[in-house]
Amino acid sequence: MMAEEQAQPQLALERIYIKDMSLEVPGAGVFTKEWNPELDINLSSNAEKLDDDHYQVILTVSVNAKNADEPAFIAEVHQAGIFLLKNIPEDQIGQILGAYCPNVLFPYAREVISDIVTRGSFPQLLLAPVNFDQAYAQSQQQGQQAQVDAQGNA
Numbered sequence: 001m002m003a004e005e006q007a008q009p010q011l012a013l014e015r016i017y018i019k020d021m022s023l024e025v026p027g028a029g030v031f032t033k034e035w036n037p038e039l040d041i042n043l044s045s046n047a048e049k050l051d052d053d054h055y056q057v058i059l060t061v062s063v064n065a066k067n068a069d070e071p072a073f074i075a076e077v078h079q080a081g082i083f084l085l086k087n088i089p090e091d092q093i094g095q096i097l098g099a100y101c102p103n104v105l106f107p108y109a110r111e112v113i114s115d116i117v118t119r120g121s122f123p124q125l126l127l128a129p130v131n132f133d134q135a136y137a138q139s140q141q142q143g144q145q146a147q148v149d150a151q152g153n154a
Helices: 028-032 090-119 132-153
Strands: 010-024 037-049 054-067 070-086
Touching: 010 090, 028 070, 037 090, 054 090, 070 090, 090 132
Parallel strands: none
Antiparallel strands: 010 070, 037 054, 054 070
16 A cells, blocks of 8 residues: 555644734724623634645634724734645535634634734723534535525526
8 A cells, every 4th residue: 555545634733823903993982981882793714725735714803892882993803824734535624624723713813802902992802702613514504505595596
């Protein structure tokens, strides 16, 4: 048997970095009011193949805070990682890039959001953990349902 045929699957985080981050505070009036924010939190991720064995995965976390119906802040981070995926079965790559990698990146993104919000002199903001496996499974089901609907309407 050739060594190539029994090559072991490899999955590794090779680099983690902040691709982009921002904090916008539209008006200083927010600091003169009692702090009782409404938060709108959005998460998304995408993956890009860099070469045969490497993918860049970017997890985007956006937090839009309103206080007394006025914009308080908009915090956003694009937390990126370069992952080695070598000898991984093709049918597992989507799950790895869509759920496993965002799970790895989320704690870093959560820390950056907390840090920039605090530096903006707002109270600390700790985002709740996210189940990316469940979110990935739901997006797959919705994609399959959309295909079925499209075929039914054809």
